[in-house]
Amino acid sequence: MNNLDQGWLTSECQIIDGIHSALLMLLEPGTNKLKKVAEWPGDSKSHIAELIPITKLACNQKKEVVNTEVAGSKADSNLYDYLAFPLIKQGKLHGIISLKITSRADLERSEIIERFNKDLNKQEQINHDCHSIKNNLETTSTPNDFYTSVVKLASAALELKTYEASSQVMISELASTLECERVSIGILKNKHIRVTSISNSASFDPRSNLVRDIANAMEEAIDQDSIISYCKGQQPGAFIDKAHADLSAHHDAISICTIPLIHNGEIYGAVILERSIDKVFDKTDLGLCEQFCSLMGPYLALMRSNESSLLDKTIKSTKTTVTKLFGFNNLRKKILATTCLFLIVYISIAEGDIQIKAPSVIEGLVQRMVAAPMDGYVSASTLRAGDIVKEGDVLAVLDDKDLELEHLKLTSNKQKLQREYRKAMANHERVQMRILSSQLEQTNADISLVDEQLARTQITSPFDGIIIDGDLSQALNSPVSRGEVLFKIAPLDGYRIILNVDEKNILHIDVGQTGLLALVSFPGETFPIVIEKITPVAQAENGGNSFRVEASLELTQQLLRPGMRGVGRVQAGKATYFWIWTHELLDWLRLWVWSWRP
Numbered sequence: 001m002n003n004l005d006q007g008w009l010t011s012e013c014q015i016i017d018g019i020h021s022a023l024l025m026l027l028e029p030g031t032n033k034l035k036k037v038a039e040w041p042g043d044s045k046s047h048i049a050e051l052i053p054i055t056k057l058a059c060n061q062k063k064e065v066v067n068t069e070v071a072g073s074k075a076d077s078n079l080y081d082y083l084a085f086p087l088i089k090q091g092k093l094h095g096i097i098s099l100k101i102t103s104r105a106d107l108e109r110s111e112i113i114e115r116f117n118k119d120l121n122k123q124e125q126i127n128h129d130c131h132s133i134k135n136n137l138e139t140t141s142t143p144n145d146f147y148t149s150v151v152k153l154a155s156a157a158l159e160l161k162t163y164e165a166s167s168q169v170m171i172s173e174l175a176s177t178l179e180c181e182r183v184s185i186g187i188l189k190n191k192h193i194r195v196t197s198i199s200n201s202a203s204f205d206p207r208s209n210l211v212r213d214i215a216n217a218m219e220e221a222i223d224q225d226s227i228i229s230y231c232k233g234q235q236p237g238a239f240i241d242k243a244h245a246d247l248s249a250h251h252d253a254i255s256i257c258t259i260p261l262i263h264n265g266e267i268y269g270a271v272i273l274e275r276s277i278d279k280v281f282d283k284t285d286l287g288l289c290e291q292f293c294s295l296m297g298p299y300l301a302l303m304r305s306n307e308s309s310l311l312d313k314t315i316k317s318t319k320t321t322v323t324k325l326f327g328f329n330n331l332r333k334k335i336l337a338t339t340c341l342f343l344i345v346y347i348s349i350a351e352g353d354i355q356i357k358a359p360s361v362i363e364g365l366v367q368r369m370v371a372a373p374m375d376g377y378v379s380a381s382t383l384r385a386g387d388i389v390k391e392g393d394v395l396a397v398l399d400d401k402d403l404e405l406e407h408l409k410l411t412s413n414k415q416k417l418q419r420e421y422r423k424a425m426a427n428h429e430r431v432q433m434r435i436l437s438s439q440l441e442q443t444n445a446d447i448s449l450v451d452e453q454l455a456r457t458q459i460t461s462p463f464d465g466i467i468i469d470g471d472l473s474q475a476l477n478s479p480v481s482r483g484e485v486l487f488k489i490a491p492l493d494g495y496r497i498i499l500n501v502d503e504k505n506i507l508h509i510d511v512g513q514t515g516l517l518a519l520v521s522f523p524g525e526t527f528p529i530v531i532e533k534i535t536p537v538a539q540a541e542n543g544g545n546s547f548r549v550e551a552s553l554e555l556t557q558q559l560l561r562p563g564m565r566g567v568g569r570v571q572a573g574k575a576t577y578f579w580i581w582t583h584e585l586l587d588w589l590r591l592w593v594w595s596w597r598p
Contacts, residue, residue: 058084364490381472519566
């Protein structure tokens, strides 16, 4: 297996959580056969065998293959996802990466695939550099020449899995190869060097004079963006080397060489080599160090970036974005960011009207029930719901045949009693006269009752208004009972608006507030309303609680009718646009946090 590929795959699997096993296979040059170049973990052949089928399937289909929520063994109750995705270069299949990971969402799997592709491109560039060096080595007749030393140093550092281990091996090999007393690596952070590794020292005090002088020498080379070679007793060169002279004087270093580390065109650290023997770093030594640092610099930067915490990655990404945003390039991004910033500031400062919306319905200010005055049958009715009536208009007529017959009977009886009364008066029968007089009075009372009942057979409107309920035109000759509601009538000169305000908005409603009403029947018109009364009792409706709020119309409109529905919008004061758009979410979040707070 290729040590570079194996080291890269091992590092990726250790950094990304939840990877159970991984396999990297590449096509052999000139053939269509896949060759295994790296696997993880290396000590478990059974796990790697599980990835072979999905690897072949991805190779045949030349596209990503995912098998989700696969149960583990009997002893393992976890669910796993198997995924394999091809590596495409210039439209051709280059290889396959297969993974067995703990089951997760589609977005997380996509992020893992994206990260592998991104990091693999960087790793292949490093592999390309190493292969180029090895190819040059094969064409050289001398086995112990310049490139042999570079490859030897690189191979020792690239085999390790972590930044700390790789950097420690790197400086130890440099110290041994170039006969140095001490080799150190420092990383640039917040415009200052922090020494991370010193050869032959497992630990060191970062506040010691030695570490501080080493950091000053590194910063001196980084500030001048150049390699600085210093030898005690020689004439000063073209670069400022005061910090190097102090390091040499205080710590017995005769020769010092500092090389900046570069990644993506930016200096992120430096390597400093110190010799206590009287031997100057010649051109061969400087060339070896420069080539080695050019090769290892991007690799160490990548490993250090992968091992950094999520917070550090976020800060670095933010700094990079801000730098690009406020630099001299990316005019489009700067305009977009400036616009977004302006909008955020505007909605945080500017105020707008708080508008509470609620479904509404129009009701008559007064509703009169017209009931049946007595038991009977419907004889006639020409009016129905929606008709406008005047006071005294006949709404319906009840059958009066029985009453007419009763009236005729009582009239005949009255005439009979009157004849008998006159006869008794002629015979001077006073007792009989009194009896007949009482019977006449009773008969007159019965006749008056029947007359009143006959008058009530015509059901009339009690005032001017509109019939909002009732239709007897389809119920002629049907019986009605005394007290049964036949019609509902509301006046046309008085309405009230009922708003069903959601309980989360009722706090902002108060008596006297104004608003507008839009009706389904007149979507292009609005009618001004004023809040008159708030009913402090919630009612369940449409899966939520609402409060009944009564409002009145400022101007009575002839077009309005009871029962019309629409939407009311109440002006409940002023607030910033940010509060208007987010207060419902913030209120819900505040309540949720409070409910879970211990």
